[in-house]
Amino acid sequence: MLNIADALHHWCRDVRPFALATVVDVTGSAPLPVGTSVAVDADGTAVGSISGGCVEGAVYELCRQVLHDRSTPQRASFGYSDDDAFAVGLTCGGELDVLVQYICPTAQPHLAAALADVVQGRPTAVAQVVDGPRDLIGSTLSVLAGGGVTYGTLDDGSADRLVAAEARALLRAGRTARVTVGGNGDGCPEPLTALVHVHASRPRMLIFGAVDFAAALSQAGHFLGYQVTVCDARPVFATPARFPYADEVVVDWPHRYLDGTEVDARTAVCVLTHDAKFDIPLLRRALDLPVAYVGAMGSRRTHEARLRLLCEAGVSEEQLARLHSPIGLDLGARTAEETAVSITAEIIAHANQGTGLPLSRADGPIHRPTRRHGHVRPVEAAIA
Structure with a gap:
C-alpha cells in the first residue's frame, strides 16, 4: 500500500473512506511485487x-463492490489464461492473490499516522493481516519512526507483540515481506500471516575515489534511489560541484571515513581509487562489515596485486570471496557512463541473486517465482 502513500494520506486526512486492493502473494512471474496496491474512493x-493493466478492471469492480x-x-486470485488474451488474467504467466478491504480512516487512525510518516520520508512499517482468524483479516498495526507501535485492531495481546517484533526486524532490513506467527506455543493460539509493508530510509552507496567514473556512478546510484556519498582524501578533487548527484561529498581518508560512518545490510561500497595506499586499508575494513556489496576497480593485474596485499594484511579467504573485483559486469563498457551501468548492473544482480545473463539466454520466468508449500497452485480467477 505504501506505493500510493501520498494519495492514501490525502484521503485519510480528508476522512474519505476507500477500498484498498493489495497483492498479498505472487506465484510465478508477475509484473509487480507483493505489497503493491490500488485504491478506489467513493x-x-x-x-x-497491481498488475500493469492485466487485471485492473476486475480489481476496480471488486473495490467498488x-x-x-x-x-x-x-480475496481474489487472478491467473494466466491462454484461451483469451483479453480475459481476466495475467498474460505474463503468473498468479496474483489480492486482498480487497474497506478502509474507514476514523476506524484506523494509526494508519493515517503511518502514512503521514511515509510521506514525510520517515522509516515506517505497516503490518496487514492477510491470513488467519477471519475477524482479524485486513486489520493492521504500525511501527512508526523510532520503533513506537500504534496498535490497530489486532487482539491487543500476543499477536500484537509478535507481529510488531517481526515488523521491527523487517523495518531494520528495509524489506517488505510476509511473516507468520502463532500456533507454536509462543502465546498466540492461532497462526496468522501478516504482510509487512516497509518504507525504509534509502540504502547507501559509498563511492571512494573522486574520479570521472565516480561522477557517472553517483548519477546512476541517485537514479536507483541510493543515498550517495563520494569520499576522497584530496580536497581539490572532492568538491560538490564535480558531483552534483551525490547527497554528500566528503574530504577524508577513505578508511577513516568508513570507520566513522553508519552502514547496514543494504549498503554498497564501491572503491574506484585503484591506488594501494587508499585501497588496502579501506577494503580491509569494508570486507569485515555486514554490507551488501563491496567492489573495487582496477585491471586484472591490479586485482592480483590487491589480493596479495590484502592477504598480507590478514584478510581471510572467506572475506576475499566477498570482493567483486574487477568491479562490474562484462558489458564491454568503455566510457564512464557505460562503466557506471556495468557496476550498478552487478550490484542489482548480486542483490537479487540474478545470473547476469541476457534474458534471451536464460531459462525460466523473468520474475523469480515465489512458491508456496513447495508447489505452484492451479491457475484460477475466482473470488474467495
Missing part, C-alpha cells in the same frame, strides 16, 4: 496499479 477515483457494501475483506 467517487470512483482509482490510484495505483466492497466499498459499496462495506463488506468483510474479500
Whole structure:
C-alpha cells in the first residue's frame, strides 16, 4: 500500500473512506511485487496499479463492490489464461492473490499516522493481516519512526507483540515481506500471516575515489534511489560541484571515513581509487562489515596485486570471496557512463541473486517465482 502513500494520506486526512486492493502473494512471474496496491474512493477515483493493466478492471469492480457494501475483506486470485488474451488474467504467466478491504480512516487512525510518516520520508512499517482468524483479516498495526507501535485492531495481546517484533526486524532490513506467527506455543493460539509493508530510509552507496567514473556512478546510484556519498582524501578533487548527484561529498581518508560512518545490510561500497595506499586499508575494513556489496576497480593485474596485499594484511579467504573485483559486469563498457551501468548492473544482480545473463539466454520466468508449500497452485480467477 505504501506505493500510493501520498494519495492514501490525502484521503485519510480528508476522512474519505476507500477500498484498498493489495497483492498479498505472487506465484510465478508477475509484473509487480507483493505489497503493491490500488485504491478506489467513493467517487470512483482509482490510484495505483497491481498488475500493469492485466487485471485492473476486475480489481476496480471488486473495490467498488466492497466499498459499496462495506463488506468483510474479500480475496481474489487472478491467473494466466491462454484461451483469451483479453480475459481476466495475467498474460505474463503468473498468479496474483489480492486482498480487497474497506478502509474507514476514523476506524484506523494509526494508519493515517503511518502514512503521514511515509510521506514525510520517515522509516515506517505497516503490518496487514492477510491470513488467519477471519475477524482479524485486513486489520493492521504500525511501527512508526523510532520503533513506537500504534496498535490497530489486532487482539491487543500476543499477536500484537509478535507481529510488531517481526515488523521491527523487517523495518531494520528495509524489506517488505510476509511473516507468520502463532500456533507454536509462543502465546498466540492461532497462526496468522501478516504482510509487512516497509518504507525504509534509502540504502547507501559509498563511492571512494573522486574520479570521472565516480561522477557517472553517483548519477546512476541517485537514479536507483541510493543515498550517495563520494569520499576522497584530496580536497581539490572532492568538491560538490564535480558531483552534483551525490547527497554528500566528503574530504577524508577513505578508511577513516568508513570507520566513522553508519552502514547496514543494504549498503554498497564501491572503491574506484585503484591506488594501494587508499585501497588496502579501506577494503580491509569494508570486507569485515555486514554490507551488501563491496567492489573495487582496477585491471586484472591490479586485482592480483590487491589480493596479495590484502592477504598480507590478514584478510581471510572467506572475506576475499566477498570482493567483486574487477568491479562490474562484462558489458564491454568503455566510457564512464557505460562503466557506471556495468557496476550498478552487478550490484542489482548480486542483490537479487540474478545470473547476469541476457534474458534471451536464460531459462525460466523473468520474475523469480515465489512458491508456496513447495508447489505452484492451479491457475484460477475466482473470488474467495
